[in-house]
Amino acid sequence: MPQIAEALPKYLQIAQYIRDQILRGDLNPGDEVPSERQLAADWNVSRPTSARALEALRHQGLVEKRQGSGTYVRDQQVHRRARERYGRARRTGRIYGPNEYAVIASAGYAEAPDHVAEALELGGHRRAVQRHRVTISGDSPVEASTSWFPDELGRRAPRLLEPERIREGTVRYVEEVCGRRGSYGEDRFCSRLATEDEAAELVLRLPAAVLVVQHVVYDLQDRPLEFVEAVYPPGRWAFEQGYPLG
Structure with a gap:
């Protein structure tokens, strides 16, 4: 189970965790990422916090929201650190x-x-x-x-x-x-x-x-x-x- 640390805002820790999964290839283009509800339950945070994490990933261009469906990994061609x-x-x-x-x-x-x-x-x-x-x-x-x-x-x-x-x-x-x-x-x-x-x-x-x-x-x-x-x-x-x- 992921654990929240105090060094970064909670939403940013969640976003970085999912981002690393995407960059490592654990989540591939077209894969659905956890929903706001699932993230809130997994990380023991509020729904607004989990929603902000997904929004941060969208701003980074890593995921896209599909109306009435969910949030999915975008097709990326970025440097894998x-x-x-x-x-x-x-x-x-x-x-x-x-x-x-x-x-x-x-x-x-x-x-x-x-x-x-x-x-x-x-x-x-x-x-x-x-x-x-x-x-x-x-x-x-x-x-x-x-x-x-x-x-x-x-x-x-x-x-x-x-x-x-x-x-x-x-x-x-x-x-x-x-x-x-x-x-x-x-x-x-x-x-x-x-x-x-x-x-x-x-x-x-x-x-x-x-x-x-x-x-x-x-x-x-x-x-x-x-x-x-x-x-x-x-x-x-x-x-x-x-x-x-x-």
């Missing part, structure tokens, strides 16, 4: 949700750029494992990303060097074969104009703005395990955060 992907991989063994998959464009050893070498703490040794992929949702490319791993993981986790999909996700695979468990991640965000290669992969007409996310996964010993740089086209990503004022 790393946190949700890792959660899905641990629960289901698959990192991607329904109608979403990755095409591995290249895999192998490469010399890491300065910012990658710094993030992975490679020192003077710049050779690292590189995997480049394009993520497809429905029929459209929604993400172009490159993962980097320390050189030694190529020997211990050889599938990283193969241009084939790792359905459980690269971090989950490394955990299983190397015993280095991912502990936490850090993200950095910026926006810029797409390069010609990115425009070709994401089917963009230049000039086009893109969102860039740099993501670092650390293991239980605080050692960097993976560095990912992901690029998202306009209209294909969304980040929301609720917080109290004052």
Whole structure:
């Protein structure tokens, strides 16, 4: 049974709980979300509070109300944050949700750029494992990303060097074969104009703005395990955060 915490308004906690279910793929496009009455009973809140939670989800563009029927998950093509992907991989063994998959464009050893070498703490040794992929949702490319791993993981986790999909996700695979468990991640965000290669992969007409996310996964010993740089086209990503004022 969900529990109400005091850090955020109750309606916002309910909305975030359902939002996470949608982003993880637990609730798919077309699925009905709990009604105001059901949310009020499940969370032990008033009907106005549950109604406000559903309204917040509608404002975020995640659900739509159908007159005389109920509230349903909208067809979304938004960025699935790393946190949700890792959660899905641990629960289901698959990192991607329904109608979403990755095409591995290249895999192998490469010399890491300065910012990658710094993030992975490679020192003077710049050779690292590189995997480049394009993520497809429905029929459209929604993400172009490159993962980097320390050189030694190529020997211990050889599938990283193969241009084939790792359905459980690269971090989950490394955990299983190397015993280095991912502990936490850090993200950095910026926006810029797409390069010609990115425009070709994401089917963009230049000039086009893109969102860039740099993501670092650390293991239980605080050692960097993976560095990912992901690029998202306009209209294909969304980040929301609720917080109290004052």
